[in-house]
Amino acid sequence: MRFDVTILGSSSATPIFNRNPTAQILNVNERLFLIDCGEGTQQQLLRNGIKAQRINYIFISHLHGDHYLGLVGLLSSLHLNGRVKPIGIFGPPELKEILEIQFKYSQTELRYPIIFQATQTETPEVIFENNDIIVETILLEHRIPCTGFKFSQKKRLRKVIKEKVDSIGIPVDMIPLIKAGVDYKDKQGNVYPASELTTDPDEPRSYAYCSDTICNWCYLDQIKGVNTLYHESTFMHDMLQRAQDTYHTTALQAAEVALKAGAEQLLLGHFSARYRELDPLLEEAKAIFPNSRLALEGHTFDI
Amino acid sequence: MRFDVTILGSSSATPIFNRNPTAQILNVNERLFLIDCGEGTQQQLLRNGIKAQRINYIFISHLHGDHYLGLVGLLSSLHLNGRVKPIGIFGPPELKEILEIQFKYSQTELRYPIIFQATQTETPEVIFENNDIIVETILLEHRIPCTGFKFSQKKRLRKVIKEKVDSIGIPVDMIPLIKAGVDYKDKQGNVYPASELTTDPDEPRSYAYCSDTICNWCYLDQIKGVNTLYHESTFMHDMLQRAQDTYHTTALQAAEVALKAGAEQLLLGHFSARYRELDPLLEEAKAIFPNSRLALEGHTFDI
Numbered sequence: 001m002r003f004d005v006t007i008l009g010s011s012s013a014t015p016i017f018n019r020n021p022t023a024q025i026l027n028v029n030e031r032l033f034l035i036d037c038g039e040g041t042q043q044q045l046l047r048n049g050i051k052a053q054r055i056n057y058i059f060i061s062h063l064h065g066d067h068y069l070g071l072v073g074l075l076s077s078l079h080l081n082g083r084v085k086p087i088g089i090f091g092p093p094e095l096k097e098i099l100e101i102q103f104k105y106s107q108t109e110l111r112y113p114i115i116f117q118a119t120q121t122e123t124p125e126v127i128f129e130n131n132d133i134i135v136e137t138i139l140l141e142h143r144i145p146c147t148g149f150k151f152s153q154k155k156r157l158r159k160v161i162k163e164k165v166d167s168i169g170i171p172v173d174m175i176p177l178i179k180a181g182v183d184y185k186d187k188q189g190n191v192y193p194a195s196e197l198t199t200d201p202d203e204p205r206s207y208a209y210c211s212d213t214i215c216n217w218c219y220l221d222q223i224k225g226v227n228t229l230y231h232e233s234t235f236m237h238d239m240l241q242r243a244q245d246t247y248h249t250t251a252l253q254a255a256e257v258a259l260k261a262g263a264e265q266l267l268l269g270h271f272s273a274r275y276r277e278l279d280p281l282l283e284e285a286k287a288i289f290p291n292s293r294l295a296l297e298g299h300t301f302d303i
Numbered sequence: 304m305r306f307d308v309t310i311l312g313s314s315s316a317t318p319i320f321n322r323n324p325t326a327q328i329l330n331v332n333e334r335l336f337l338i339d340c341g342e343g344t345q346q347q348l349l350r351n352g353i354k355a356q357r358i359n360y361i362f363i364s365h366l367h368g369d370h371y372l373g374l375v376g377l378l379s380s381l382h383l384n385g386r387v388k389p390i391g392i393f394g395p396p397e398l399k400e401i402l403e404i405q406f407k408y409s410q411t412e413l414r415y416p417i418i419f420q421a422t423q424t425e426t427p428e429v430i431f432e433n434n435d436i437i438v439e440t441i442l443l444e445h446r447i448p449c450t451g452f453k454f455s456q457k458k459r460l461r462k463v464i465k466e467k468v469d470s471i472g473i474p475v476d477m478i479p480l481i482k483a484g485v486d487y488k489d490k491q492g493n494v495y496p497a498s499e500l501t502t503d504p505d506e507p508r509s510y511a512y513c514s515d516t517i518c519n520w521c522y523l524d525q526i527k528g529v530n531t532l533y534h535e536s537t538f539m540h541d542m543l544q545r546a547q548d549t550y551h552t553t554a555l556q557a558a559e560v561a562l563k564a565g566a567e568q569l570l571l572g573h574f575s576a577r578y579r580e581l582d583p584l585l586e587e588a589k590a591i592f593p594n595s596r597l598a599l600e601g602h603t604f605d606i
């Protein structure tokens with residue numbers, strides 16, 4: 001099952017050095033989820049050959065412009081390009097008002113419904129679930145209310161061993177039962193234990209998106225054991241005071257979070273405009289957490 | 304005196320084929336005016352090497368997203384990059400509310416003042432004037448209230464003939480008077496007529512920006528004699544019905560407007576997403592008005 005994330009933007013606050021503000025596409029079993037939607041996200045989708053109409057759910061972390069200003073344009077284009085199927089948007093409650101006022105004044109009546117679900121920052125909660133994944137909010141601490149998002153694959157059914165199943169001639173409609181652990185009994189009364197017809201399923205994997213936040217450790221429990229952690233690393237650690245003043249994180253801190261969370265892979269992003277070259281941030285993180293990567297635009301990372 | 308326009312975006316409605324939504328930079332004697340501000344304008348300014356902080360006035364034609372969605376991001380970046388000097392914004396009254404709500408929810412207190420002046424669509428009016436130009440609104444007819452803008456250079460003072468002035472030894476502080484037409488009299492009582500010390504000034508030039516509008520001819524009087532006309536040409540003329548239904552103009556109609564207005568140069572823009580190749584639109588316009596040009600991104604046109 002495909003489970004990866006494509007970076008559309010990794011700049012903090014102001015776009016610069018050809019870096020765009022934050023947006024990511026999560027591909028879960030060929031269903032696309034958009035995480036944050038900075039200005040120019042629709043252009044970035046085009047540049048990366050990703051069909052915007054395939055997005056059915058959008059998650060907005062907070063209402064700083066570099067995380068949502070591309071949303072009205074994207075929603076308008078979906079409308080103009082003929083969308084009729086609904087889109088789900090998760091984000092701070094005030095986002096609804098921001099969208100409504102702009103559609104009102106542009107006299108835009110969307111042809112498709114927006115299903116808006118407000119997030120809150122009191123307690124983490126499950127906000128979405130389908131056959132493949134569960135999405136929970138992560139409580140972050142920024143200058144304004146902000147949540148991260150944790151995408152966890154569901155535990156999956158056992159995998160059938162095709163050659164065995166074929167050689168025994170098990171009917172197709174029995175397969176789901178065998179995957180679920182039911183033994184197979186043929187017409188002659190022979191019993192084939194499900195455990196011998198199947199192998200263990202892949203372990204469910206998970207992705208945590210943490211941007212923007214001061215490194216307060218409060219969210220550590222929630223992301224423990226996550227496979228891939230995206231964590232903002234706006235500054236290098238020599239700018240720790242500035243990071244704290246602006247409720248951001250340093251690359252070193254992000255690496256410490258990844259280490260303590262027991263993550264397998266760390267994606268660094270939300271780079272300050274002060275850094276033209278990003279390798280120093282990567283090196284700083286790698287010294288603590290070797291499997292650190294730069295969340296560069298256009299790159300896709302398996303989770 | 305420099306008087307030119309640089310195209311930052313020329314796509315209608317949805318960005319496509321690497322074309323961005325509408326935005327233009329007018330350079331008037333090294334002062335920058337931004338005309339419309341579609342999504343991604345700040346990125347386009349960066350790509351074209353234009354310093355956003357040099358913009359002191361912004362003119363927004365109407366509240367369809369492809370003409371203003373880049374504004375909050377641009378204003379935020381100016382703030383984050385330390386701007387303190389005021390910025391003037393001209394646009395529909397509701398724009399103020401759209402800006403305010405977004406700065407409220409992002410808890411952004413701009414370090415610089417926004418001087419907002421609401422436009423109206425009852426009657427054309429002069430909305431701005433400095434030493435170099437006068438800006439008037441043009442009443443367009445679109446699906447929602449919309450104005451164009453006409454930028455007219457002021458009539459300028461006569462130009463002194465430097466060699467003559469130097470040879471006579473005219474004091475520097477007399478020059479402005481001579482430019483204004485006052486004759487010079489030296490200590491011996493010799494009179495030098497201003498008409499002999501100066502040549503005629505350059506004729507004032509003008510630029511009319513007409514996007515978006517149905518071709519209703521009502522605005523023709525206002526743009527008569529304009530030197531450079533930017534006119535939307537969303538469709539080709541075989542799509543006339545569609546143009547009229549959506550309150551847009553065809554390339555052929557734009558050329559007819561330029562012809563009847565007696566313009567010297569026509570810039571075509573606001574191209575529909577249906578046209579990957581734009582040469583057919585250009586050819587259609589040129590058949591009526593030979594000095595037609597495509598308003599392509601990154602191109603600068605003398606007015």
